[in-house]
Amino acid sequence: MKITRTVKKILDNYESDNPGTKGNLARMLMHGKLGGSGKMVILPVDQGFEHGPARSFAPNPDAYDPHYHYQLAIDAGLNAYAAPLGPLEAGAGTFAGAIPTILKVNSANSLSTNKDQAVTASVRDALRIGCSAIGFTIYPGSEDQYAMFEEIREMASEAKSYGLAVVIWSYPRGGKLDKAGETAMDVCAYAAHMAALLGAHIIKVKPPTDVLWQPEAKAVYEKQKIDISTLAKRIAHVMQSSFNGRRIVVFSGGEAKDLDGLYNEIRGLRDGGANGSIIGRNTFQRPRDEALDMLDKIIAIYQGKM
Numbered sequence: 001m002k003i004t005r006t007v008k009k010i011l012d013n014y015e016s017d018n019p020g021t022k023g024n025l026a027r028m029l030m031h032g033k034l035g036g037s038g039k040m041v042i043l044p045v046d047q048g049f050e051h052g053p054a055r056s057f058a059p060n061p062d063a064y065d066p067h068y069h070y071q072l073a074i075d076a077g078l079n080a081y082a083a084p085l086g087p088l089e090a091g092a093g094t095f096a097g098a099i100p101t102i103l104k105v106n107s108a109n110s111l112s113t114n115k116d117q118a119v120t121a122s123v124r125d126a127l128r129i130g131c132s133a134i135g136f137t138i139y140p141g142s143e144d145q146y147a148m149f150e151e152i153r154e155m156a157s158e159a160k161s162y163g164l165a166v167v168i169w170s171y172p173r174g175g176k177l178d179k180a181g182e183t184a185m186d187v188c189a190y191a192a193h194m195a196a197l198l199g200a201h202i203i204k205v206k207p208p209t210d211v212l213w214q215p216e217a218k219a220v221y222e223k224q225k226i227d228i229s230t231l232a233k234r235i236a237h238v239m240q241s242s243f244n245g246r247r248i249v250v251f252s253g254g255e256a257k258d259l260d261g262l263y264n265e266i267r268g269l270r271d272g273g274a275n276g277s278i279i280g281r282n283t284f285q286r287p288r289d290e291a292l293d294m295l296d297k298i299i300a301i302y303q304g305k306m
Contacts (some may be wrong), residue, residue, distance in 0.1 A: 004036035004097040014201060020163015024132040025201055028100045033077035039302040040079040040250055040276035045069045049084055049281055052214060059285040066090035069228040069284060074099050078296040081137050084122040092129040100132040102167055115142035115174030123158045133165035140191045142174030149198060158197050168200035183211035185228045189241040193251060202248045204278050207265060208234045235272025253279035259294060266301045
């Protein structure tokens, strides 16, 4: 695998990591249609845990089959496929070596009121089924956030010692936060920064709105004249908050939306300097041909062709 200068520059930002971890980061960055560009599109399929099977897969019944998602990610030329233990195990042999995988090692479900996640897989599981990384969700703001931070500190240390990369989903919720606060500019930037502080190689956050939720932060944004007027400007600030662009940051696609809205959002991410997108429901809830066409266009946007 020949590494491009762009990818080499990204890997140089991870100064403490061993060759195994850098190799796994390189596998993801060099794979697929965006390989070598420093941009990534990842397919995450953890929604069965989060929302239940019918809410997740009934709009496209083929998606009940774990093999469907592996094949979709491969055929679309994506950088990686992320899922909990069961779905990855269900296709680990058939698709061994075909696409880098990320084992989601904690999960929540919609039957609970706790803003917390259970650890549902291990670093050893990730090694056993050939994953390139582990993925872990934290909920900044939750009453359980400190336990989550301690869990990922321990798991990240173990993963890095074995040469795996660490992806942190950083989703503010719970505690004092209301719905507007979960995606507010200041809160999203704070969440991305927390993931970087916890040692994430790849950070996943939601695209921020122009809301400033914390009064103390709002005062600073206004005094320092931080421009958050467009999505691109807001994305640039999230990247700045992630060690001034020294960490890979990808943004979620959220609930399924119309294609024009999705493409405009992707353009804002690209123009703001995002490393890419991690898009689940907007992908697998569409018929396969429509999903492949959509992903081709998203990749073209990141390539600057659309």
